[in-house]
Every structure is written in structure tokens, then in C-alpha cells.
Amino acid sequence: MNDIFKALNDATRREILELLRQKDLSAGEIADAFSISKPSISHHLDILRRADLITSEKKGQFIIYSINTTIMEDVLQWILTFKK
Amino acid sequence: MNDIFKALNDATRREILELLRQKDLSAGEIADAFSISKPSISHHLDILRRADLITSEKKGQFIIYSINTTIMEDVLQWILTFKK
DNA sequence: TACATATTTAGACAAATATCTAAATACTTT
DNA sequence: AAAGTATTTAGATATTTGTCTAAATATGTA
Numbered sequence: 089m090n091d092i093f094k095a096l097n098d099a100t101r102r103e104i105l106e107l108l109r110q111k112d113l114s115a116g117e118i119a120d121a122f123s124i125s126k127p128s129i130s131h132h133l134d135i136l137r138r139a140d141l142i143t144s145e146k147k148g149q150f151i152i153y154s155i156n157t158t159i160m161e162d163v164l165q166w167i168l169t170f171k172k
Numbered sequence: 173m174n175d176i177f178k179a180l181n182d183a184t185r186r187e188i189l190e191l192l193r194q195k196d197l198s199a200g201e202i203a204d205a206f207s208i209s210k211p212s213i214s215h216h217l218d219i220l221r222r223a224d225l226i227t228s229e230k231k232g233q234f235i236i237y238s239i240n241t242t243i244m245e246d247v248l249q250w251i252l253t254f255k256k
Numbered sequence: 257t258a259c260a261t262a263t264t265t266a267g268a269c270a271a272a273t274a275t276c277t278a279a280a281t282a283c284t285t286t
Numbered sequence: 287a288a289a290g291t292a293t294t295t296a297g298a299t300a301t302t303t304g305t306c307t308a309a310a311t312a313t314g315t316a
Contacts, residue, residue, distance in 0.1 A: 090183060093177070093181045093186075096180075096181075097177045097178055097180075097181035098273090098274080099174060100274090102177070105254070106253075109253065109254055114292080114293090115292070115293055115294085116291090116292060116293075119293090124274085124275070124276090125276060125277080126292085126293070126294090127276075127277080127293090127294075127296095128274070128275055128276075130293065130295085131273095131274075131275085131294090131295095132274090133294095134294085146282095146283095148283065148284080149282075149283045149284060149292055149293090150293085151292080151293065151294090157255060160251055160254045160255060161255070163247075164248070164251050164252070164255065167244055167247055167248050168248070169190075169193065170189070170193055170239070170241050170244045171241060171244060171245070171248065182303090182304080198262080198263090199262070199263055200261090200262060200263075203263090208304085208305070208306090209306060209307080210262085210263070210264090211263090211264075211266095211305085211306075211308095212304070212305055212306075214263065214264055214265085215264090215265095215303095215304075215305085216304085217264095218264085230313095232262095232314075233263090233312080233313045233314060234263085234313090235262080235263065235264090
């Protein structure tokens with residue numbers, strides 16, 4: 089739970105999730121969407137992956153990232169305990 | 173939105189919200205629930221208040237904190253865009 | 257008014273974080 | 287095999303963050 093909130097506590101990472109919500113993307117494609125260096129994006133992807141918010145799969149020369157929405161369920165449940 | 177995720181990105185602050193979910197508490201009562209100093213708790217309360225996750229009201233010598241669940245709605249909506 | 261209680265503000269410090277450049281690794285193509 | 291492309295790892299650095307102690311502010315009570 090700590091890892092998830094930590095991962096979500098960064099605007100760049102939240103934007104990465106919003107991109108991946110639409111479709112799977114390679115690390116390079118993700119990096120192209122931002123004006124920060126590829127190593128920095130790689131680091132963000134690592135944090136998201138550790139939190140299980142995304143998964144990665146090697147496709148030849150590329151590494152394709154996908155969102156894992158099931159983990160969002162945990163956050164959802166936590167938030168829901170406050171509603172009402 | 174950034175402020176909210178920032179506020180939620182700390183186990184102590186999330187526990188404070190869980191306490192306040194049950195009932196309003198004074199700053200001192202909140203501090204008593206943790207083993208960190210009162211100034212540190214005061215700082216956490218400030219961050220939660222800035223994020224609008226809690227409100228405070230002076231009652232004589234005490235400051236009573238209450239949870240503001242309406243702000244949780246924003247997080248909820250953000251999370252929900254990822255479900256399904 | 258003087259003292260006690262409740263809370264915050266100020267200032268310092270160590271740990272964590274986001275970023276960068278340079279180098280390493282892995283795959284593809286010529 | 288050599289060169290090019292994609293991505294990560296390593297190491298450095300500046301900023302942010304969580305915590306502390308000491309002091310300040312505000313309220314209540316003797």
C-alpha cells in the first residue's frame with residue numbers, strides 16, 4: 089500500500105499511467121511523451137513496476153509496458169472506507 | 173490533486189485520517205496516538221489541511237480536527253478512470 | 257498577574273527523491 | 287563481426303521530506 093501511494097505521488101508517473109490506460113507502449117514511446125531523459129523515465133517505470141501498477145514484457149529489442157488495473161482496486165477500497 | 177497524493181504518501185498521515193474517520197480529535201489526542209513528537213504531528217496535520225483532507229476548528233484551548241471526505245471524491249474519480 | 261496546558265513556528269539535520277550524464281547490456285541489421 | 291537502436295544501470299547532485307529540540311503564541315486557571 090505504501091509502495092502504491094509512493095508510486096502515485098509524482099505527476100510524471102501518474103501521466104505515464106494515463107498514457108498506458110489507453111494502450112501499451114514501449115519505454116521509448118513513453119519517454120518521447122515527456123521532456124525528461126530516458127534514464128529518468130526508466131526509473132519512474134521501475135517504481136511503477138515495483139508497485140505492481142504496470143507490467144513489462146520484452147518484445148525483441150523493445151520492452152512493452154502495460155497497465156495493471158487490478159492493483160488500483162486496493163487504492164479504491166482504501167478510499168471507499170472514507171466515503172459516506 | 174498533487175497536494176492530495178502528496179498528503180496521502182505517508183503512513184502516519186493515512187493513519188491520522190483513519191483515526192479522524194471515526195471521530196473528531198484534538199491535535200493532542202492525535203499526537204498521543206503516535207510515538208513521534210507533537211511538532212511533527214502538527215506538521216502532518218498542516219499538510220493534510222493544506223490538501224483539504226481535514227479541517228480544523230479552534231475550541232477554546234484546543235484545536236479540533238475533522239476529516240473532509242468530500243475531497244476523497246477527487247481521488248476516487250481519478251482511480252475510477254482506470255477501473256475496467 | 258503568574259503559571260500551566262495546548263498547539264504551532266522556527267531552525268537544523270539526516271534520509272529519500274528526481275534528475276542528469278556516462279557507461280553497460282541486449283537485440284537487430286548490414 | 288561491426289555498427290546502430292533500445293533500454294537500463296551506475297554514480298553524482300540538488301531538492302524535498304520527516305523528524306527533532308527549543309522557542310513562541312494562545313487559552314485557561316489559581
